[in-house]
């Protein structure tokens with residue numbers, strides 16, 4: 001049987017509506033074993049994006065989940081925050097090709113999006129595709145990604 005992925009989702013109050021839509025989409029996707037919602041639950045919760053983004057990235061780094069999907073207003077703050085966690089590679093992407101290459105070229109475990117940048121239907125399509133992409137450790141990209149890890153560990 002194919003391994004079913006675990007994924008964390010999180011957002012600040014600017015991204016929570018889109019995060020909740022994407023969470024529900026992922027929960028209905030048979031390729032996902034578990035969708036862990038780290039919050040915020042609704043727009044009344046004004047916790048700042050770094051708290052949520054770092055918590056999700058730490059879950060990735062700890063191996064509790066394979067991937068994380070993070071939403072804020074632009075996706076940028078979540079991306080910066082997640083990338084501060086050692087071992088985590090996060091990208092903001094609002095197009096199909098970038099989301100695909102973030103996995104295949106860069107072995108990114110974290111995708112971030114901006115709810116003030118992208119509409120829900122396009123975001124859903126990109127996320128559905130993103131889940132299907134896998135990094136090939138035998139690919140020519142692997143040595144390049146390893147250089148990033150080497151720098152981080154030096």
Ligand SMILES: O=C(CO)[C@H](O)COP(=O)(O)O
Pocket residue numbers: 012014015049072073074075076077078
């Ligand atoms: O988009 C955000 C961070 O990148 C966040 O949702 C809003 O941040 P703010 O503009 O600093 O309020």
